[in-house]
Amino acid sequence: MDKPATRARQALTSKTRRAWRPAAWLAALAWMALPSLHAATMDPAVLPQVQGATFEVVILKPVKDPLSYEKPLPFDQLPYQQRTDKYYSVGTAFAIGDNRYVTAGHVLSLGIDSLMGEPALRDAAGHVYAIDKVTRYSLHEDFVEFTLKDPPKVTPLALNTQPALNEVVYAVGNALGTGIVIRDGLYTSQTPEEQDGRWKWLRFSAAASPGNSGGPLLDKDGKVIGIVVMKSPDENLNYALPIDRVLNAPANLASIDTRESYQLDVIEDKHTGPFKAQFPLPKSFAEFSATYQKLHNADVDQKLHDLLAENAATMFPNGQGASRLLHVNSDLNAFPTLLHRNSNGNWVSAKANENKAVLPHNGYIGRAAVGQQVMFHLRKPDDVTSKQLYGDSKLFMDLVLKGAPMQRRVGSEAIKITSLGAPSLQRNFTDNYQRRWQIREWPMAYDNELVIAFLLPVPDGYAAMVRLTSNRSEHEDIADMQALANFVDVSYSGTLAQWKEFLANTELLPSVLSDIAIRFNYGDDFKYQSKRLGFAYTPSLQKIDADSQLVLGMSYFEDHGKTVWDVSKVEVKSNLDNAEHVMVNRHVAPSDDLDDSFRNRWGKIVHRSHPDDGVPYSENDMTYIGTVGGTQVSAESKPEVLYTAFYGVDGPRPEDAMKGKLNLLLEKLQVNEH
Incomplete structure (x- = not known):
């Protein structure tokens, strides 16, 4: 099967996320292969132990796909391993003790509240091992320690907590999902972590590829000195978390200590504050995922509340320019947009550049990107009644896809999606002005994404806000869109x-x-x-x-x-x-x-x-x-x-x-x- 697609975003465009989330940021960094700065060869006697103790982190691909396409997906265009593998290979993990494994936190976080399966480990022979318990976790330091159900018998890697600068190191990891490879370089320097400088990253020049995250960084003797976590965005150096940060972390505890920003599309101000929490471990991955997501959702709610409170004196209907808006007549525009505070601090209702696409029987779709969402005006076809439209959300999205196509990329082809199927969530929401919205969600499991739509019934069809987001951000996006609903001008x-x-x-x-x-x-x-x-x-x-x-x-x-x-x-x-x-x-x-x-x-x-x-x-x-x-x-x-x-x-x-x-x-x- 194909990699998670990104072409769907061409139709439902969204701007950069409002919050800087370290886990998502780390996961999204593009690894690029770098030339080795120092040719070296690992001791052949150590090599089998390294290979035996290092695993791919995999996530089961979705078994069922509710989407419909204009033609069969051309999976034959994909490389053999990619199209026949039942799993997505997303990172690397390794053993540091008896049934004690570690990887980068952002690797396992891909499975938090995921539309796919739970993360697991796979060895070189293709055996897959389910995670039993998460035993240590730090969001800030970006690592997670865990045990396996029915673990394999492997010799853990030896550890070195005091590596020497400018010596040979080896980055071990899953290169592009094709198995574990070892590449050499130098341990060049240390640099303080970005938030508080409480500890230092190891920087190294060994090459890395997509999937290396979570793999071990070894010294010249094959001992672990760190966990590979990210690549510098502006220089040919990669980053690793010192292994002693894992060893010295409190046992049986998950720690969340980072700073995140929240922004609402209608104002330029941001609220930045700590996301700080702890919860006891061990937990199964499902329990860990649910606990983490609950804390994250509560933090999002608090940051939205704080942002609105900090700006209460200048939020519409207060603030500069608000009085002008309260004194002007409607322009009779049926296309929805958002009241917002512009860069001069004035509240305005700037009309979006609507693009229209014709639908059969006198219908049409108008759409425009407004902040993180696409605003829609659907003029329903004459052969569709209001009762049919408002009662059948699949019908709404099928009509949208006719006028605002989404595509799934498979190999070199972009295949048009003709239907997202029935929504997985249907509920109603009433905004502060007593307008009644229909909230609908459609999962796109192959890409671990959701389409979230806020639908406002209007006489000729719908006015709507639609976002494409990750399943993990569902709560945040719905809360965000509920707040934005109070600023819709239509x-x-x-x-x-x-x-x-x-x-x-x-x-x-x-x-x-x-x-x-x-x-x-x-x-x-x-x-x-x-x-x-x-x-x-x-x-x-x-x-x-x-x-x-x-x-x-x-x-x-x-x-x-x-x-x-x-x-x-x-x-x-x-x-x-x-x-x-x-x-x-x-x-x-x-x-x-x-x-x-x-x-x-x-x-x-x-x-x-x-x-x-x-x-x-x-x-x-x-x-x-x-x-x-x-x-x-x-x-x-x-x-x-x-x-x-x-x-x-x-x-x-x-x-x-x-x-x-x-x-x-x-x-x-x-x-x-x-």
């Missing part, structure tokens, strides 16, 4: 036929729609009624049929001292292709911190100046007419909220006809807030 758009279906799914509607009545009869009348606003009209104003387009422009604004997410603009078009439309806009008196442009605009509305003076005007081949609706007010009355009502149609139109249309709109316009 409007609700669809044909009247789509709205009719959508409104029938009452359990999925945002709570704001429970206070809004939308009633219509094709060819007869249209009515909109909320606690803020009501209006109605008949076909004498404009056509009302199944293809008429209704957009509720949603905005964040203040209501009696509380920030709400509600309708700030209503637009109804006679149909999607026709420019004729009516629109009612909500306007708020500017607060003192806003610039003169807001006060000038508000003053014009209060005084019914152009374009709110009831006089037709032309703009961009359209004719418009609008005025301030509701009860007549004066500047002296100092209103807090005003509504403007507009009618627009393409081409030039007589003034009397336009005024007649505006009167038809105003006849049943009722403003309930001032």
Whole structure:
């Protein structure tokens, strides 16, 4: 089978992870073969012992694959050993005592909360040995000690805790998954560990390859001086943990002591703090994995809490620029994006560069990378009902894959994935503004990854946030996306036929729609009624049929001292292709911190100046007419909220006809807030 693929990321792109995780970082370092700086040969008498005491660390490949592909996967393109091996070879381990084995911590961490099997050891003859108990562990020092079930009879490697600089050393490890090899070099220097300088790494020039992590670094006599853990990113030297760090570590204890950073996509600030914990050992690998993951998840939750608390005074709806956002109307954009604080410290709603792909039966997929997630707008095909879409998450992802393909690389080919199958997790989530999201997950076990989707039902389909992540980061990503849901900026758009279906799914509607009545009869009348606003009209104003387009422009604004997410603009078009439309806009008196442009605009509305003076005007081949609706007010009355009502149609139109249309709109316009 193929190596864990990375091509799927081409469709679901994500930025660099927000937290620096040493284990993940070490695992991701690209080992590159280096030329040997000193030709040397290990004593032939020692060689059999070294080979017998050194093992591959392997993880069982997934047996079942729920994914579907455009054609059979061409495994025949892979090297024989790779396609026939039931295991992924991920690192190296070695014996330092009677049923006492060690490897790099990040090697075994690949099995923590994994979609694959548990890590195991494999000897040169192909025998696989399951891990029995984890007996020592240090995240900071990056090592783990463990025992095996039914261990083989091997002679442990001798140890040397005081190696001499500038002498020959041998790096022993699993080279590219093809077995254990030995390569020579020099022990060149020491360097303090990065976090606190509490101890020093051994640096050496012996060559290393993918899979060397966790293998022994030997002196000229074949004694272990360290555990190979990583490669320097900017020079031809590799790093090893001194073996005495393992020998002197507390027995039967797992130690976590590192510093990690957490960042939320909507702000540039980070929260950096310790991830520090201990728990008793020995434990089975499953128990070790569960305990570690529980502690890690709790640490993630705390860091997210701390980040939000540290920025509470400047988090939307507070902070620079937030007042501006609370005073602007919706732009009626049905594509979701995130409110965020830009590099100048201002809260903005910058629209993403949406890429669209056509789906059958008038559907389409719009997508754009926004931070660590891809934002989607799915306009469902006409032959798919809202009930079908919202009730069948496999259908949603199958449609996404048509417009935003994912691929699995096998050998030299990238094979299109046509279905992820049924989701492995389905639950609902309600954000702070009472919008109801559907959370869905799809495992991609061949790559130990998850697709996580937050789906927000909208009249014409879904607005969505989607991430591609590791199974181990599932809790963190869901917590992150739940926090981000409170910053989503999106409007609700669809044909009247789509709205009719959508409104029938009452359990999925945002709570704001429970206070809004939308009633219509094709060819007869249209009515909109909320606690803020009501209006109605008949076909004498404009056509009302199944293809008429209704957009509720949603905005964040203040209501009696509380920030709400509600309708700030209503637009109804006679149909999607026709420019004729009516629109009612909500306007708020500017607060003192806003610039003169807001006060000038508000003053014009209060005084019914152009374009709110009831006089037709032309703009961009359209004719418009609008005025301030509701009860007549004066500047002296100092209103807090005003509504403007507009009618627009393409081409030039007589003034009397336009005024007649505006009167038809105003006849049943009722403003309930001032």
